[in-house]
Amino acid sequence: MSRLLSSLGIVIGGLLTGYVFRLMIDHNLIKTSRPVGEIRKTLQKIALLGLNPIAFIGAIWVVEWRHAEVAAMPFIGMNNLIVGGILAFLVARLLKMSRYQTGAYIVCGSFANIGSLGGLVCYYFFGEPGFALVSFYKLLEEFLYYAVGFPIAKSFSSSAAGGEGFITRLKIIFTDIFVLVLLGSIWLGFVLNLSGLPRPEFYQQINFIVIPLSSFLLLVSIGMALKFQRMGPYLKPAFLVAAIKFVVVPLIAIGFGTLVGLGKIDNGLPLKVVAVLAAMPVGFIAMVPPTIYDLDVDLANTCWIVTTAMSTFIVLPIQYFVLL
Template identity: 55%
Template sequence: SIGGIICYLFLAEKGYALFSLYKLFEIVTYFAIGFPIAKLFSSKVTIKENIISRLKTAFTDVFVVVALVSITIGAFLNLSGIERPEFYKIINAIFIPLGTVILLISIGLGMKFGKVRNYIKECLAISVIKFILVPLIVSATAFLLGYGEIEEGLPLKVVIILSSMPVAFTALIPPSIYDLDLDLANSCWLVTTLSIALILPLLSFIISLI
């Protein structure tokens, strides 16, 4: 994702490792809370799911399973004392950016750019939420929890970066499967993603102060 590559570029591999943990909880929240809420606004007849079913769906998601397995293996190797091969740095330097590029291309192929002008107000509202309100609340919470005192503030830096990211690709899924306003979701994704060019210099400055 965009947040992942920015963590990697700003904070190197340690930052990307924390991104994976952050993303794991984020995905679980999407499936357990976000998707069921989105389903309530669907015009389709849907079957109500209890919290157990939602959590089961979340923890059987491919991303969550892969993330959990990868983290477990990585933790085991770290504790075992086995030195990591140097070529892993090269692999990460190639595949982390490549994954983001492939994701952006796949979204762009289905994007209806002409629809954006119909949702300018909504896009501006989402931008304020994504780039001002959420970062302020989440970063302040992380600071109060003492994240700035851990690993030279690395967890706090990751939280600041990821809480300031644009609308995620995952946000495009509920409109597709629940017959919601996909053009609105696409427009918000496009506008906030393009806006990240303005946010990055500010993020870089804030991170440098920690």
Template identity: 50%
Template sequence: MAGVWDILYSLGLIATGLLFGYLYRNVCPHGIAQTEAEINKLRLRLQATALLYVNPVAFGGAIWALNISDIRIIALPFLGALAVTLGGLLALISARFMNLDRKQTGVMVVCGSFTNIGSIGSLVTYILLGEIGVALMPFYKLFETFLYYGVGFPYAKSMSSQTQGTETMVQRIKIVLTDRFVAVAMTSMALGLGLNLLGVARPSFYSALNSVLIPLGTLLLLSSIGMALRFGKMRGYIKEAGVLSLIKFILVPSSVYLLGSALGLGQVDGGLPLKVSVILASMPVAFTALVPPTLYDLDVDLANTAWFVTTGLLLLVVPALWLLLV
């Protein structure tokens, strides 16, 4: 069971990753003489290392040891899809009530939908519930990429002044499926699941290995995020960020909890699938949510503020999750 020091460790690791990346980009380059292009190349290398090597080994190995005897865990991908969809819809309704313009509305919807599951969500789940909780994460986020790139990005583009793309839904799905990061993640999940179903015993050292790999993957991703942080005009968007915080930390997790309970996930493996779903549904705005505003000329300052505020609120959210679920 997680303790106070575990909570402090997770929060410290998140802060360390972001701070290291931010300081490296804004302080160290003066001495190292790295160009902006070189820093961006380093960011991509860090992300690729985490997503193509570290995380697949960690998550595939976790699935290998997962108890999948109860068919009810099949509800996890649909709970994940609910969280993404509901967050976007609630943000859209809120934007209408606040009379935001099109560019701000597009940002609200994207920030309401896109959630930081991969870097922060995996770490918090690991700290609070252990390796067995992390094993359920790939199932929960199964539809996430399709919703982001098949729905979220096209919607954001439709709210900009740019002309819409001509890709059909089938073409968008094909693009997602052929992406190397998605392909590696799905392969890792399939291998872990296959070894699990075949009854192959997992090596005893794997738990110790994952105790290193999961935090390492988080550090790599958050350091790459820290290198891209830019702080603009945040003071004027506190109200919008507050509304998004209410959606992401109260309304969406509550809805996921109620539906998951109704589906009986609270009775599966001591309620583990339900706890994982609530934790992942309670994560802050994903850094990916900052990409569409930049690409499609939306309100970047609103996106930055939403990301910064919701990520900062983890100082309250993580201890609250610990008290409620562990």
């Protein structure tokens, strides 16, 4: 139970801290020389470029890679994002959404909070071995977001004509500092793992601090952007996208994971990680395409808030009691 409470405490605490901090700035209770957006980006850089690499390197360093079936995890992760987007598109058609709403809804169905929330939950539920598997599950995530998700969202905007070609988008992805650092930390972790060098004993204590701290900073940055206005008209589609993310996609992912044999490895650890990560709420990155392509930002915001709340208070407790 302590693992569940620790996860919930960091999620709720991080979001509330960020939200209250922004309110205090808005009401001049706190004065800062830097814009809120710049503070958010700084927190994200500290977490993604500073803390996460330390955590991934240390976790991958000590994992025993004895099973080839684990190689299927990145493709299961990619399939989950694709299926979520397709199902969201079909729901948008059934609800007769406008073009601008459909584009926003597709990315809400696809993009998921795998990093800050998924990594935290897997660490508290399954320890460092579970956290190490997160890096492989999300290996193709950035590629799918920027090479597929963003262009699809843009195709529903008024600026659909023109834009970057596929090769240009690939260059953007593989020259992005966040992608390079992620790939570099995975590679270095593998090198250390295969080298046979023992990991220092103190590294476990470092990760005990670094992993929750990284997630907390990311959640604070997200909380600083929370907006609760204009949610009413979008509650129905938000609950429908929650059904996609918390029911349909996890069932498909668990089915695929079972077929490739993930449930037979390490007491089913890879399959449990897949089950957790497949049921993540809408990722905050889903707010980016609607913002830059003039899609329905309020719809995306409502889907994010509703699924995050449901994940925190309903889905995570269920996962804890079912998987542990």
